Amino acid sequence: MSLELLNEKLELAILYFKTAEYNKALKLYDVLVKLLTNLSISTIKKARKEKGIVEVPVIGVCVHPSLVSVLDQRAATHEKLNSLSKALLDAQQITRIDPISCKGYLRIGKILRRMGRDIDAYKSYQEGIYIIDRSIKQHNIIVPEKLLLQLKSQYKDLNQKLRTASQRDRSSSDENNSSQNRASQKSLDRKLNQLLPLKRSSEDSVSGRTKRIQKSGVDPFLYLSQDLIELIFSQFPLNSLLKCHKVCKLWYNVLTNIPALYNNKFILKPKITNSEFSSGIKLIKKIVHKSYSKQVKVLRVRSTVNSAHLSKVIDLIIQEPNFSIQNLEIFDNNLSFQLILSRLSKFSWKLNNLNNLQELRLGIVGSIRNENLLIQLFPKLKHLSMIVTVPELSGSSNDLLPVTDKRYQKLIEISLVSTSSLVFLETLALVNHPQLLRSNSRVAAGNNTFNPYPIFLDKTFPNLKELSIASYEFYNTLPMLGEFLTNSPNLTKLIMENNVNFKLLDFLQLLKNYNPKLKLNKLIFREEKLNSATSLNEFDITDLPQLSSLEHLDLYGSSLSNKGLLKLLRMCNMNGQLNTIVIGPAGYIHFKTDTFPVGSGLILSLKQLIRVAPNLERLYLNELDLDNSTLKDFSRDLRDMNFKKSNLKLLDLSFCVKVEGIGLIDLFDASSTNLKRIAKGDNFDRLSIDELVIDGVEINSQTLKMLKDFKYVKEIRNDINKRKWKVFGVNSLIVSN
Amino acid sequence: MARPKVTLVSSDGETFIVEQRVAERSITIKSAIEFAGVDGLTADIEIPLLIEGKVLKKVVEWCEHYKTTKFPEPDENQVDVLSRPPVLTKWDNKFFRLCFEQDMMFEIIMAANYLNINQLLHVGCTTVANMMKGNSTEQIRELFNVPNDFTPEEEAAIKREDRWTK
Numbered sequence: 085m086s087l088e089l090l091n092e093k094l095e096l097a098i099l100y101f102k103t104a105e106y107n108k109a110l111k112l113y114d115v116l117v118k119l120l121t122n123l124s125i126s127t128i129k130k131a132r133k134e135k136g137i138v139e140v141p142v143i144g145v146c147v148h149p150s151l152v153s154v155l156d157q158r159a160a161t162h163e164k165l166n167s168l169s170k171a172l173l174d175a176q177q178i179t180r181i182d183p184i185s186c187k188g189y190l191r192i193g194k195i196l197r198r199m200g201r202d203i204d205a206y207k208s209y210q211e212g213i214y215i216i217d218r219s220i221k222q223h224n225i226i227v228p229e230k231l232l233l234q235l236k237s238q239y240k241d242l243n244q245k246l247r248t249a250s251q252r253d254r255s256s257s258d259e260n261n262s263s264q265n266r267a268s269q270k271s272l273d274r275k276l277n278q279l280l281p282l283k284r285s286s287e288d289s290v291s292g293r294t295k296r297i298q299k300s301g302v303d304p305f306l307y308l309s310q311d312l313i314e315l316i317f318s319q320f321p322l323n324s325l326l327k328c329h330k331v332c333k334l335w336y337n338v339l340t341n342i343p344a345l346y347n348n349k350f351i352l353k354p355k356i357t358n359s360e361f362s363s364g365i366k367l368i369k370k371i372v373h374k375s376y377s378k379q380v381k382v383l384r385v386r387s388t389v390n391s392a393h394l395s396k397v398i399d400l401i402i403q404e405p406n407f408s409i410q411n412l413e414i415f416d417n418n419l420s421f422q423l424i425l426s427r428l429s430k431f432s433w434k435l436n437n438l439n440n441l442q443e444l445r446l447g448i449v450g451s452i453r454n455e456n457l458l459i460q461l462f463p464k465l466k467h468l469s470m471i472v473t474v475p476e477l478s479g480s481s482n483d484l485l486p487v488t489d490k491r492y493q494k495l496i497e498i499s500l501v502s503t504s505s506l507v508f509l510e511t512l513a514l515v516n517h518p519q520l521l522r523s524n525s526r527v528a529a530g531n532n533t534f535n536p537y538p539i540f541l542d543k544t545f546p547n548l549k550e551l552s553i554a555s556y557e558f559y560n561t562l563p564m565l566g567e568f569l570t571n572s573p574n575l576t577k578l579i580m581e582n583n584v585n586f587k588l589l590d591f592l593q594l595l596k597n598y599n600p601k602l603k604l605n606k607l608i609f610r611e612e613k614l615n616s617a618t619s620l621n622e623f624d625i626t627d628l629p630q631l632s633s634l635e636h637l638d639l640y641g642s643s644l645s646n647k648g649l650l651k652l653l654r655m656c657n658m659n660g661q662l663n664t665i666v667i668g669p670a671g672y673i674h675f676k677t678d679t680f681p682v683g684s685g686l687i688l689s690l691k692q693l694i695r696v697a698p699n700l701e702r703l704y705l706n707e708l709d710l711d712n713s714t715l716k717d718f719s720r721d722l723r724d725m726n727f728k729k730s731n732l733k734l735l736d737l738s739f740c741v742k743v744e745g746i747g748l749i750d751l752f753d754a755s756s757t758n759l760k761r762i763a764k765g766d767n768f769d770r771l772s773i774d775e776l777v778i779d780g781v782e783i784n785s786q787t788l789k790m791l792k793d794f795k796y797v798k799e800i801r802n803d804i805n806k807r808k809w810k811v812f813g814v815n816s817l818i819v820s821n
Numbered sequence: 822m823a824r825p826k827v828t829l830v831s832s833d834g835e836t837f838i839v840e841q842r843v844a845e846r847s848i849t850i851k852s853a854i855e856f857a858g859v860d861g862l863t864a865d866i867e868i869p870l871l872i873e874g875k876v877l878k879k880v881v882e883w884c885e886h887y888k889t890t891k892f893p894e895p896d897e898n899q900v901d902v903l904s905r906p907p908v909l910t911k912w913d914n915k916f917f918r919l920c921f922e923q924d925m926m927f928e929i930i931m932a933a934n935y936l937n938i939n940q941l942l943h944v945g946c947t948t949v950a951n952m953m954k955g956n957s958t959e960q961i962r963e964l965f966n967v968p969n970d971f972t973p974e975e976e977a978a979i980k981r982e983d984r985w986t987k
Contacts (some may be wrong), residue, residue, distance in 0.1 A: 207970075222831065222928075223871050303950060307927040312934060316946040320954075326983040330958040332970050336979065353987050364985025508924025 090119070101157065106164045113158035144182045145310060152178055156187050163195060171195050173763075176658070178339070180310075184216045186231035193238055209239035215306060305334050314342050322346065322695065331626055340367070343375035350380040355389045358396040365404055370554075373406065379440065384413040387413045391418035398427045411467075415447030417474050420481035422453060426773040428461070429486035433495070435461065443467040450476030451520060451535040456499035459506055459543070463603045465746050467511045475519035477526075481535040513552040516540055521557050521584055536584075537561055544571040549597050552579035558586035566598035577606040582596075588642050589618050592652075595630050596623070602630055605661070608638035610668065610809070615643040617672040620651045625658075632658035640668030640706065640809055643666055646688045649673055652729055653696040662697045663731075666704040668809065677711045677742070691721040694730055704736040707808060711740075712747030717769070721753050738779040739808055745787035748776075752796040775799045779806035827854070828867040829881065835865075835874030844868070846884040847935035857944045872935070876928040883916060883929075883941055907943045909951075912926045917948045923965065 101107035107440060128148050129139040135149045155174045162171035172195045178188030187213030196205035212235055218711055219225045219326035222305055305313060317325065317339065324328045325345060329336045337680070338343060350368050352361065372380050388394040394416050401409065428435070441462050452470055486492045519525060520534045529536045541564040551572070560566070569575065580586065588609050634656040649667070656662050667673060678688045694700055722730055737743055752771050761768065776797045781804070827844040829837045841862055845851040848860060854862055917926060926945065933942040953961055962969060971979065
């Protein structure tokens with residue numbers, strides 16, 4: 085907007101004000117404030133330059149040079165219209181932007197006195213004079229002399245007035261009996277002390293260099309500009325910030341004005357009640373509305389106290405005014421997609437706050453019904469996770485469906501024939517509860533009970549990058565998955581866990597048959613149970629180009645034989661990018677142990693692994709039948725390879741329960757002779773890695789400390805109580821969340 | 822010829838003669854020196870600063886101590902700088918402990934900001950943050966001598982506002 089146009093509007097507003105057309109003036113001022121506060125920083129700097137003032141002020145916020153006077157004039161207009169609280173807000177805004185604005189403090193004082201809050205007015209004058217005087221002294225700043233004198237005289241007058249008033253109080257209390265007298269005298273003193281909050285600090289600057297041992301408290305908020313306050317508080321977690329809110333009004337106002345401090349992420353406490361949530365919304369809105377996007381970036385509901393509260397919380401999430409949400413996550417033992425549909429029906433399918441939803445994560449009871457509605461309702465979704473946390477066999481959530489709602493019926497009709505998809509969808513996670521599988525439940529799967537099959541496989545999501553499916557039934561569903569993969573050329577991460585009737589061999593054959601044009605860099609395939617051993621003889625090493633660029637391969641639970649594993653590793657490392665391998669409980673993969681010492685063909689060595697995947701950096705060998713003698717072999721293998729050829733950074737031996745401290749000592753070859761050599765400063769080649777993880781196994785802490793002290797390992801994790809995959813009952817996907 | 826010296830002049834006329842590399846801990850001074858001559862510093866230079874002598878003295882002390890230390894460059898792309906707060910050395914802790922008055926600490930932070938000494942600025946801010954951490958609201962008020970100006974009603978309303986968190 086041009087300067088002339090701005091000035092024209094400003095002049096017109098002043099004209100209205102002078103001719104007492106306050107409502108018209110106010111409208112114009114509103115427009116002006118909006119315009120001036122929404123300018124880009126470069127425009128502001130330019131405007132300041134044109135006005136001949138410094139581009140960035142020494143004190144205060146960098147704003148358009150006209151903003152302060154426009155705010156002051158709007159405050160005056162509000163005053164005329166008798167909306168004193170609005171006037172006060174504007175005036176306070178002025179001193180926040182420009183802490184050395186005499187005008188601002190004069191205006192605040194005037195309004196507060198009109199409100200009958202003389203003491204507050206007095207404090208405001210005092211604060212202003214203090215800050216301005218200091219700034220003049222420290223930064224050689226020039227303020228309009230006339231206004232400063234006016235401020236000082238107002239302060240003096242009011243001081244006089246308050247003092248006479250308190251003396252009057254005192255003399256009247258003299259007439260009472262002595263004990264009461266003492267008490268009231270004390271409280272009066274306290275009151276006077278409160279009146280002079282800055283007395284001590286202003287004395288400090290006068291009395292100069294006298295030494296004080298005790299630290300004198302000074303309010304940082306009176307000293308430091310907003311960006312420095314932001315810097316100090318930017319490392320505060322939310323709870324500490326909330327504590328600081330309660331210090332005083334200034335702190336509260338300044339902090340809630342810096343949305344960056346709150347990260348725009350709001351994670352609610354578990355078992356929240358409706359009223360706790362609704363009072364929280366007030367604060368969240370206050371903070372979010374100062375932010376650039378004016379949207380809640382993340383709202384996470386971890387659980388509510390009961391189903392009645394859950395419904396009310398969902399209602400608030402949908403229809404609370406000005407509470408637009410980007411990422412919504414709700415986990416609750418009473419939540420179902422059906423419930424959300426019924427709430428939306430109540431609001432005539434107006435999505436309100438969920439209109440721009442980009443991420444939806446729901447932890448729900450029972451299976452999803454009418455999943456196609458998700459596509460209709462939230463077409464902008466980038467991330468979608470549906471996690472069944474409670475196995476509801478009866479399908480009673482279906483009773484919540486608003487079946488009598490005509491619009492609902494219409495929506496269903498459309499969704500059934502519609503070919504629209506989620507064109508922005510990048511990640512999709514579908515996690516079923518293991519008890520909702522055909523084989524595991526006493527109730528038959530069906531339309532009114534539960535659905536054991538993965539949903540959405542008949543859809544096309546052209547931008548999908550990551551797909552996770554866990555604990556579903558793939559009986560007769562594999563061709564659909566084949567088509568789905570063919571239609572997902574951008575897929576790079578695939579996670580398949582604990583799925584029934586879906587073996588690793590099935591998956592590899594699917595890739596070979598459908599030959600989708602995708603390149604994975606991460607594959608997690610954890611089989612549900614041990615099947616017959618497979619050596620992948622039916623595959624050529626070049627058969628699976630989809631896996632040739634893999635970086636991360638996770639086979640926690642697989643039916644591969646040693647030979648099969650090595651072949652798969654070779655296929656996955658065609659482009660030499662494989663750096664992470666996870667091998668979990670696998671019935672046919674054996675390393676050499678004391679009890680399984682058989683000859684070469686049947687056992688696997690670390691040397692073989694590293695030869696096939698020379699760039700291996702992270703190796704996870706979990707829940708395997710390894711023992712101390714295996715680790716001794718590992719040590720020999722690594723030494724044979726001269727250590728330097730191994731890029732190993734992390735070794736995870738969690739749940740290998742036969743491993744003991746002595747095994748680890750052998751692995752690193754930390755013999756007492758070697759320890760002595762190290763202590764002497766002898767620098768010889770030896771195994772040294774960044775991280776060793778050995779959860780679920782009891783290891784002498786002295787041993788671990790020694791490995792760390794002698795720099796064999798930088799970090800060691802040893803959590804004895806860690807839970808295994810599957811032991812938790814569901815999937816690692818849930819555990820990790 | 823001896824290396825040219827930089828003289829820093831405080832707002833109240835105190836002077837501090839320092840080596841160029843000490844002065845150039847401050848990006849503001851560094852650009853002032855670069856501005857003075859393209860060929861680098863060839864003669865002694867005097868730089869007036871809007872900082873009180875007693876504050877400038879502390880800042881110079883800090884820069885002297887760290888004149889050979891290399892600090893990581895501030896990453897412009899990093900969204901919030903203090904998500905990884907700087908590590909305070911024992912010397913830093915002592916340096917700030919010796920500021921008997923909090924206002925001196927804030928003066929140093931403001932000076933570091935004005936002089937653009939990134940590390941000192943962050944170390945100062947972290948010190949202030951550490952003072953508050955783990956303290957109750959009342960303790961923070963006492964620490965900074967801030968009066969509670971909420972009415973009981975307002976205080977209750979603010980307390981209600983955070984019931985949604987832990």
